[in-house]
Amino acid sequence: MDPIPHRAKIQTKLLRWFEENGRDLPWRNTRDPYPIWVSEIMLQQTQVVTVIPYYQRFLKSFPTVYHLARADLSRVLKAWEGLGYYSRARNLHRASKMFVNHLSGKFPDSLESLLTLPGIGRSTAGAILSFAFNKEAPVLDGNVKRVLSRVFAISTNSKQSLWKISESLIPKGRSNPFNQALMDLGSMICTPKDPLCPRCPLNRFCEARALRDPEKYPFKEVKKKIPHVHAVSAVIQKNGRVLLTRRPPKGFLGGLWEFPNWKTEGKKRLGLSLKNRVKREMGMNIAVRKSIGTLNQAYSHFKLTLQVFHCQSLDRSVRGKWIPVQKLHLLPMSKIHRKIAEKIAY
DNA sequence: AATTCGGGGTA
DNA sequence: TACCCAGAATT
Numbered sequence: 001m002d003p004i005p006h007r008a009k010i011q012t013k014l015l016r017w018f019e020e021n022g023r024d025l026p027w028r029n030t031r032d033p034y035p036i037w038v039s040e041i042m043l044q045q046t047q048v049v050t051v052i053p054y055y056q057r058f059l060k061s062f063p064t065v066y067h068l069a070r071a072d073l074s075r076v077l078k079a080w081e082g083l084g085y086y087s088r089a090r091n092l093h094r095a096s097k098m099f100v101n102h103l104s105g106k107f108p109d110s111l112e113s114l115l116t117l118p119g120i121g122r123s124t125a126g127a128i129l130s131f132a133f134n135k136e137a138p139v140l141d142g143n144v145k146r147v148l149s150r151v152f153a154i155s156t157n158s159k160q161s162l163w164k165i166s167e168s169l170i171p172k173g174r175s176n177p178f179n180q181a182l183m184d185l186g187s188m189i190c191t192p193k194d195p196l197c198p199r200c201p202l203n204r205f206c207e208a209r210a211l212r213d214p215e216k217y218p219f220k221e222v223k224k225k226i227p228h229v230h231a232v233s234a235v236i237q238k239n240g241r242v243l244l245t246r247r248p249p250k251g252f253l254g255g256l257w258e259f260p261n262w263k264t265e266g267k268k269r270l271g272l273s274l275k276n277r278v279k280r281e282m283g284m285n286i287a288v289r290k291s292i293g294t295l296n297q298a299y300s301h302f303k304l305t306l307q308v309f310h311c312q313s314l315d316r317s318v319r320g321k322w323i324p325v326q327k328l329h330l331l332p333m334s335k336i337h338r339k340i341a342e343k344i345a346y
Numbered sequence: 347a348a349t350t351c352g353g354g355g356t357a
Numbered sequence: 358t359a360c361c362c363a364g365a366a367t368t
């Protein structure tokens with residue numbers, strides 16, 4: 001017996017709705033796994049409208065997986081600048097090298113092989129398998145999670161049951177349009193707030209709607225408070241150049257360039273603490289001049305307030321690299337440091 | 347199982 | 358503001 005209520009009707013209703021209402025997106029005009037792969041990585045935790053221009057530029061810069069594998073990581077990070085979650089770019093680049101070196105040019109088309117590539121988890125693998133190869137693999141992104149937990153009134157936060165439902169709902173031989181349909185429904189109709197239930201092709205079967213509270217699903221995690229971090233940063237100039245440092249290759253904003261900066265505990269005498277920090281950690285004497293301004297940036301797990309000071313170097317530095325102001329735009333930088341660069345470039 | 351990873355769209 | 362986005366990797 002079929003454990004999924006209304007399975008056949010859900011399939012036909014959703015597929016018909018998708019034929020008439022599905023989104024026309026750049027990565028849907030191909031079955032080539034490479035651009036589909038790139039799009040799926042970019043789309044992780046990132047909205048479609050944000051991804052589209054990055055996707056277009058990225059494929060222009062790296063038209064094939066071989067172009068990507070040959071490119072310097074710095075170029076890849078530059079193409080990713082502003083998109084966030086930079087480990088995605090590093091993993092994509094690393095995976096492209098694995099593809100060229102170990103997979104003999106054949107794009108992996110099984111779940112197990114895809115999961116061996118860095119940056120590809122179960123959902124991204126399912127998307128690639130269904131969109132590029134039309135294989136019956138389930139996806140479970142934020143959209144699908146919301147749609148399924150509403151239709152079947154799943155109130156637990158366990159993803160296991162949702163994975164099973166997602167898998168057993170796929171119509172034989174039609175995983176490509178069906179998975180896209182699930183995503184589009186979640187994005188266009190079954191929205192987090194004020195879902196458009198009257199226009200939903202599944203409203204007759206939706207248990208959350210029958211319970212008259214679709215927004216109760218999916219189960220909301222209690223989210224903890226995000227710490228607020230204060231920091232100071234130094235724009236140290238000398239002969240038309242500024243001193244930048246590069247972040248470690250892994251971890252937070254890994255591999256990006258930035259103006260030297262440090263957390264501050266108290267809020268007093270920021271200029272003096274900045275001077276001392278530069279002396280201790282960069283082995284250089286500076287004179288702190290005027291404040292350039294205060295910048296704020298909200299990250300996923302903390303908020304940052306950064307006070308930036310104009311500084312003048314009084315001698316050489318043992319760390320960092322002097323970059324001509326006119327060439328700052330060539331380096332990959334995080335959003336907040338790009339803002340600083342744009343302030344001083346004029 | 348919980349935390350770490352960016353930045354922006356949207357109400 | 359708060360919530361969430363075609364999640365994965367690490368702890």
